[in-house]
Amino acid sequence: MTLQHQLLRPASRYFFSALQLYRAAFPAEEKVPLIWLLGRSLKAGVDFWAWHDGPAFVGLTFSVASRDLTYLIFLATSPSVRGQGFGSAILDRIAAQHAGRPLVLALEPQDQSAPNHRQRAARLRFYQRNGFSLQPFQVVDLGVAYDTMVRNGRFVPAQFDHLMRGYTGLAYPWYGSKIIAK
Template sequence: MFMSMRKRLKIHAIYDQDTFVGMTIYFVSDKTVYLAYLAIDPNLRGHGYGSKILQLLEHKYQDKQIVLDIEPLNPDADNYRQRVSRLKFYQKNGWRRTHQMLKDQDGQFEALVDNAYFDKKDFARTLNQMSWGFYQFKIEK
């Protein structure tokens, strides 16, 4: 099982020439790509790198839904403005809210998807595959 996991889990450091831009971590299943982590160097944000990375993923995995999660827009959160900014960035890049909440021991997160249809069951299956069944989560509306 570990070998098949290794082929499905992708960790990429992103460079522009010799300049480190950021990194991605994502898991690829049969029908879903779960983008678990996308980070751009704070000094390089606003230069189009994040958008380009999303475009490259969408092109590479045209036949799959790509799902990521963000913190909910809780006005009482200390980083509320950052949460709103993050959502606007994804929406500007064509992603849409599913209003499906992923709950785990670390809190609650909303799933976003890159296309018009969100296959909640396959996303749940992908999370199970990624975590070998040890990750406890619940997806609910």
């Protein structure tokens, strides 16, 4: 495995592969417009990356970092490479790049009545195998509630709120995440 990453821009080699994966991997209510992701990724501490193994596209990530924590907003691997360790390798690389800071993510709650319950359970197990633990908080983004998980530390609501204010800027009153205790 020769895993590498490249900044995603419309002219980049993996842009259309990443765009196709982004569209397929996330439900409509979880996606933000691609133009938002591209615009935000121009800010310091915001990384929108295509991941590749040699010339083969394997996935994408979108993360936001502050001095206190890193929030992995999107992670998706190409269906053709799932189960081959690329997701775990990507998580390890992001954690290493942001060493000393908690790595936070949000995922769909475990709801037995959800039509994709098996997928949700599989995601939870994947993240737990990769060192993440569930936290006693939920984040509500754009009206959708997510459980929080963290690797290398704990979820601190005030730190998360600070990071999101910096990330969303003037859009915070509209986009801002609401943090609730479970």
